[in-house]
Amino acid sequence: MFYDAVEVASRDELAALQTEGLRRTVATCLASPFYRRRLGALGVGPEDFNSPLDIRKLPFTTKDDLRVGYPDGFLCQPREDFIRLHVSSGTTGAPTAVFYTANDVAAWANLVARCMHAVGLRRGDVFQNMSGYGLFTGGLGIHYGAERLGCLTVPAGAGNSKRQLKLLRDFKVDGVHIIPSYALHFGQFLRQEGVDPADLGWRFALIGAEPHTERTRRRIEEVLGLKAFNSYGLTEMNGPGVAFECAAQAGMHVWEDAYLAEIVDPQTGAPLPDGETGELVMTTLGRDGMPLLRYRTRDLTRFIPGECACGRTHRRLDRITGRTDDMIIIKGCNIFPMQIEQVLMAMPEVANNYLIELYQENDMDQIRVKVEVRDEVFAAAAPTLAGLHKRMVARLRDEVLVTPAVELVRAGSIPAAEGKAVRVEDHRLLEPA
């Protein structure tokens, strides 16, 4: 029934596990340059933690802290114990890196396997991973979990819908991992190909990496002819496998034996009661290599009060409803407007202003950048402009990892803002949650 007995541990048992995990994690953290300094200044040690609530004795860790500590200021084990790292962003946006020991990779795979089991997948099922691999944790993270569960795993990677379809059919796939925007696009592709999704015989889609509404989920289920399950994860907390929906599809169980989750007021940092929306703050309880204490995810959500029909005792997170910063998520990639600005401002042809527009096309979220170019450049011959356009697209793609549409416009044609510049216009259809 459950992948792991801990999924139905009593709340008291979970509290005991969390306390123990918190003590162990604080002890481990003392080996890293960053936390040794920070915890040393506070004078706290493992012995100060006697309940999960004692976590409030600790200060927050922020993305800026990770950037300052980049690349390896948070490591708690000898260098030779690490076997993997993932990086969260491009080349000019200050990146953050997460390092994993062999134990961490195995524990992560186990959590992902638990998530996939909760959805309904079992050993022997065929599972196609339709998300990109590489530094994006969604690829290798889900892949290792699927193998751990014992699914026959098809590492399809992202894109190439025709080939995806052939694999789905040839190997009688039961479940897939797919980002929501590509799921909608793939549904459109199936319609164009005249494929009845019901004929595919697939049953499960794990959809994560992009926040989406309940209506989008229902639409994915309709166009693909399966059940779609929301997934939550972030590279700083390993990647996918942090919180996952069960068959009840009523919120995402956060694995409380592996993570201590809090919801706080984003302004004051004060803890909020279950049911109230605030910023999700996460602490790893079982990570050896690079534990993080009270990491501010900048994701806005809430705990769903009450018990879940499935019997699991781990609390459920509601859908992510927003961010406390200006991060944009397109095709599963995290983009900060500042990354785009840095690329543009390093190009001498660019004039003063630019505008990022978000829109939808073919059911997928897209990004377009309007860029003012200097008058003498704008007046140049067509091949010069075309060359600049090509170069700009390539540099932006290398930085944000998706290919944006780029439109070169005359200097002065983007209205100057009065006061704080508006750099992003979101024209995506906003659907009721």
Next chain:
Amino acid sequence: MFYDAVEVASRDELAALQTEGLRRTVATCLASPFYRRRLGALGVGPEDFNSPLDIRKLPFTTKDDLRVGYPDGFLCQPREDFIRLHVSSGTTGAPTAVFYTANDVAAWANLVARCMHAVGLRRGDVFQNMSGYGLFTGGLGIHYGAERLGCLTVPAGAGNSKRQLKLLRDFKVDGVHIIPSYALHFGQFLRQEGVDPADLGWRFALIGAEPHTERTRRRIEEVLGLKAFNSYGLTEMNGPGVAFECAAQAGMHVWEDAYLAEIVDPQTGAPLPDGETGELVMTTLGRDGMPLLRYRTRDLTRFIPGECACGRTHRRLDRITGRTDDMIIIKGCNIFPMQIEQVLMAMPEVANNYLIELYQENDMDQIRVKVEVRDEVFAAAAPTLAGLHKRMVARLRDEVLVTPAVELVRAGSIPAAEGKAVRVEDHRLLEPA
């Protein structure tokens, strides 16, 4: 000194291991529909194998056999024991699939770790995998091997040179896996960026997936400022990790405890003595899920006579010097001209003739397809032709997995062949080996 004591086993010990492996493999094969029929017809069983040479009692297995058996006619274990599959080609070219049990994945990782150790990489070294992941075995195959060896593995994936460079620097990478054409391209990129390769401090590049000459290897070593090691593998034999150069760089040791390699006359199938060039034929000795007996690789090479300075006793394969079929390898992807023909002939706008041209640009092998289009299409407005061009590029890319240059030409403009049509023109610089 060695990753595994078996690397220096005596030839007698290896022969005993191979005989034992051959018996076990024949016994395992009897569980698959394909081999049960074939071995049954011959009346041979495990007891008939008393030396590695007894392998000659067995018939060959060909790529056509694999295609006929697609998708799962070669499986020797219950379906639920498989956790991975890789597929060797696109959507219309009849694909072949290889399935792996958990044991197979672990054994494969072990062989790759052994290869990486032979090159000089060690636990604690930082290793950047600069090849694509997904269904291409070079990605996950090398990745699992690097983690098994205990390297800090950076799953960079292919492309995005700027980001690759940042990762190389930030994490002080010791070794990389990179396909030869991208290695040369990356060298050019470093020069353009004004980077002295010596400043990177890297030492090793594993280069595989594309046959290349000794001169290309030396050029890669020069432009990257490291030692480059040739690697041999093919999806049917797991992927990378079949044969690998050691520090002596004098041929690729084929792991004879895991594979039984033969060189045969491609016309008659008769075994050739060590030193003579012929077709490489491979038998898996340790694979549980999908063992293959006497698989004809279509790769032309020879055993290098004599002993290796490194002390390893496993025989060495020379560079691959050609193929017995018309397969083209571009950017690590296997392309058969027939795949291109099938895509083109499914498009009603296409006239009778086409031509595949191979050439070099930016130090990388490229593919261009000239396609005759019907007169009324050729006479159509520019947007119509542009639309056709775009559609054709997309369909070809989806099929062969690299993006070809496409040139639409007037019907009749490609000279008709007298006799057998010439479909491929190879304009690549042929370098002396």
